[in-house]
Amino acid sequence: MRKFFSSFSSTFLKMTKKIKIGVIGGSGLYNLDHMKFIEEIHPETPWGYPSSKVIIVEDPKGFRIAFLTRHGIGHKYNPSEVPSRANIAALKHIGVEIIIAFSAVGSLQEEIKCRDFVIPDQIIDRTKGIRPSTFFEGGAAAHVTFADPFNSLLADLIYSNRKCIEEPENDGQSRPRLTVHRNKTLVCMEGPAFSTRAESKLYRSWNCDVINMSVLPEAKLAKEVEIAYQMICMSTDYDCWKQDEEVVSVENVLTNLNQNVENAKKLLAEILPDLEQALNDGKFDNLKGVMKKSCITNSNIMNEETIKKLNYILPGYFE
Ligand SMILES: CSC[C@H]1O[C@H](OP(=O)(O)O)[C@H](O)[C@@H]1O
Numbered sequence: 370m371r372k373f374f375s376s377f378s379s380t381f382l383k384m385t386k387k388i389k390i391g392v393i394g395g396s397g398l399y400n401l402d403h404m405k406f407i408e409e410i411h412p413e414t415p416w417g418y419p420s421s422k423v424i425i426v427e428d429p430k431g432f433r434i435a436f437l438t439r440h441g442i443g444h445k446y447n448p449s450e451v452p453s454r455a456n457i458a459a460l461k462h463i464g465v466e467i468i469i470a471f472s473a474v475g476s477l478q479e480e481i482k483c484r485d486f487v488i489p490d491q492i493i494d495r496t497k498g499i500r501p502s503t504f505f506e507g508g509a510a511a512h513v514t515f516a517d518p519f520n521s522l523l524a525d526l527i528y529s530n531r532k533c534i535e536e537p538e539n540d541g542q543s544r545p546r547l548t549v550h551r552n553k554t555l556v557c558m559e560g561p562a563f564s565t566r567a568e569s570k571l572y573r574s575w576n577c578d579v580i581n582m583s584v585l586p587e588a589k590l591a592k593e594v595e596i597a598y599q600m601i602c603m604s605t606d607y608d609c610w611k612q613d614e615e616v617v618s619v620e621n622v623l624t625n626l627n628q629n630v631e632n633a634k635k636l637l638a639e640i641l642p643d644l645e646q647a648l649n650d651g652k653f654d655n656l657k658g659v660m661k662k663s664c665i666t667n668s669n670i671m672n673e674e675t676i677k678k679l680n681y682i683l684p685g686y687f688e
């Protein structure tokens with residue numbers, strides 16, 4: 370049996386308890402500053418450094434989260450440049466078992482209004498193959514099952530807590546009600562330019578519901594490390610298919626997002642106890658070990674460097 374010790378900077382959290390819940394913030398959601406800061410780490414993974422430091426925060430009920438911001442502090446990475454392998458590897462290495470990922474999306478359907486939330490269950494890949502999208506390379510081949518790219522239990526838990534943002538607050542102000550939609554199809558484009566009108570109409574003809582530039586390869590990489598992953602989309606625009614609406618721009622995306630960040634934080638706070646309970650009940654344990662079966666390469670023929678890298682994310686699987 371071959372054993373190799375990692376030379377990559379190992380991540381030692383000061384606290385003894387593992388952080389099992391990870392949150393990835395997208396455009397507009399750059400921190401969880403409203404929660405208590407515990408500590409921060411910036412580990413060098415075999416795939417480089419994550420987009421930002423991983424910030425460990427605690428909510429008032431004592432639930433802890435590992436947070437990182439997808440595009441880095443100050444939004445310095447465009448979607449094609451996000452170091453997704455490092456992001457997912459860093460979260461996995463510190464013990465994360467669940468990721469809730471937030472994203473700003475364009476709506477491709479009339480009934481998904483600006484500021485509505487969408488819990489997608491399917492993805493169509495329109496990226497251009499320029500983003501590294503697997504941990505398995507360099508003498509290790511794996512084929513992960515990706516028929517259902519998101520975790521349906523997470524989707525259920527999020528959806529069942531939707532009332533906290535759907536119902537108007539009883540504060541005397543007439544705030545518009547938003548809707549949380551589920552079982553929708555998300556198309557992921559390469560960008561960074563937004564779509565042409567013809568492309569936008571094409572995606573509608575494919576029955577896509579929302580569009581972003583970020584779910585891939587994030588969702589695939591989470592599958593490869595056995596993390597339950599669900600994206601929560603916040604609709605910010607009608608892309609460019611709708612005649613009577615303003616065409617998407619960074620300006621209108623950010624305007625709608627800024628009005629929605631509080632809702633994102635509220636929903637997150639509401640689902641945390643359910644996530645902890647599901648983890649304690651072993652509801653995600655079915656994911657453990659699946660990558661042993663998805664890797665087709667005999668580990669006897671894997672080179673040392675590849676095994677060393679894979680040990681960072683799936684320790685002991687390939688020896
Ligand atoms: C800022 S507009 C386009 C940008 O917004 C979305 O980012 P994220 O998914 O991280 O919220 C979209 O995917 C694009 O990257």
Ligand SMILES: Nc1ncnc2[nH]cnc12
Binds near residue numbers: 580582609
């Ligand atoms: N219309 C759009 N296309 C791609 N990504 C987006 N993010 C927010 N709106 C978007």
